[in-house]
Amino acid sequence: MAASQEINALRRLQREDRRLVSIEHRLEEIPRRVREMDADLQKLQQMLDGERAKLEESASFKAEQRHLLLEEEEHIKNAKVRMNSLKTPRELNAVTREIEGTRRMIQSRTQEIARISEAVSEAEARIESMTTSLGQFREEASKEQTRLESERAELTSKLEAAQSRRQEFKDKIETELLRTYERIRKRNGGLGFVAAHRRHCLACEMQVPHQLYVVLRRGDEIVDCDGCGRLLYWSGHFPKERDRLDAKDEQSEVKRRTAT
Numbered sequence: 001m002a003a004s005q006e007i008n009a010l011r012r013l014q015r016e017d018r019r020l021v022s023i024e025h026r027l028e029e030i031p032r033r034v035r036e037m038d039a040d041l042q043k044l045q046q047m048l049d050g051e052r053a054k055l056e057e058s059a060s061f062k063a064e065q066r067h068l069l070l071e072e073e074e075h076i077k078n079a080k081v082r083m084n085s086l087k088t089p090r091e092l093n094a095v096t097r098e099i100e101g102t103r104r105m106i107q108s109r110t111q112e113i114a115r116i117s118e119a120v121s122e123a124e125a126r127i128e129s130m131t132t133s134l135g136q137f138r139e140e141a142s143k144e145q146t147r148l149e150s151e152r153a154e155l156t157s158k159l160e161a162a163q164s165r166r167q168e169f170k171d172k173i174e175t176e177l178l179r180t181y182e183r184i185r186k187r188n189g190g191l192g193f194v195a196a197h198r199r200h201c202l203a204c205e206m207q208v209p210h211q212l213y214v215v216l217r218r219g220d221e222i223v224d225c226d227g228c229g230r231l232l233y234w235s236g237h238f239p240k241e242r243d244r245l246d247a248k249d250e251q252s253e254v255k256r257r258t259a260t
């Protein structure tokens with residue numbers, strides 16, 4: 001035999017339990033969100049580091065090419081000096097060919113250096129814009145982190161409040177009933193005590209047999225639903241809830257009618 005006080009306490013306990021589950025879910029989301037942000041930041045940082053390494057490579061290649069260019073220019077200068085002391089046309093010919101060959105090398109190296117210079121300035125621009133984006137992203141992430149931190153604090157205090165209310169309601173329920181409720185709740189997606197409204201279980205929508213409905217209306221016994229096994233109470237014992245459910249029914253009835 002369950003007194004109406006017990007029905008009341010069990011119903012409120014069920015509410016707190018649902019609240020707790022939802023708070024716990026939201027709390028679990030927070031570290032996940034932080035991990036995601038960290039991973040994104042790390043990815044961007046890696047991309048930037050990669051660009052910087054490539055830039056360094058190009059810059060050192062460019063320096064090397066410049067050095068070779070200077071050597072080739074020096075080589076031509078020396079060859080021209082040598083020309084003055086040459087004795088035979090054959091020797092003159094050989095040095096002239098040498099100079100021409102070096103000039104061709106200088107020409108293609110100059111083009112190569114121009115090409116690298118362009119690539120280097122493009123990479124520099126890219127790095128600059130990536131650095132700016134990363135900075136902005138870091139700033140946003142830090143703001144989000146602060147926001148999440150305060151959300152976490154808020155949820156934790158809500159959780160504690162719900163837990164203490166939960167204990168209060170638990171104390172009003174007989175141990176065996178409480179155990180049954182917990183068992184059913186855990187097995188049925190967090191819902192162990194549900195309203196029967198207009199002769200139907202609100203969880204599984206099965207119609208409650210007449211005899212059972214009579215017992216429910218009397219409100220001195222807690223029975224379980226034939227359909228889903230959850231414990232039931234009559235919505236009529238809680239006029240506010242009954243009116244809300246009626247209004248909801250009416251709305252869906254109107255929707256159904258307007259749809260057809």
Ligand SMILES: [Zn+2]
Pocket residue numbers: 201202203204205206225226227228229230
């Ligand atoms: Zn049911």
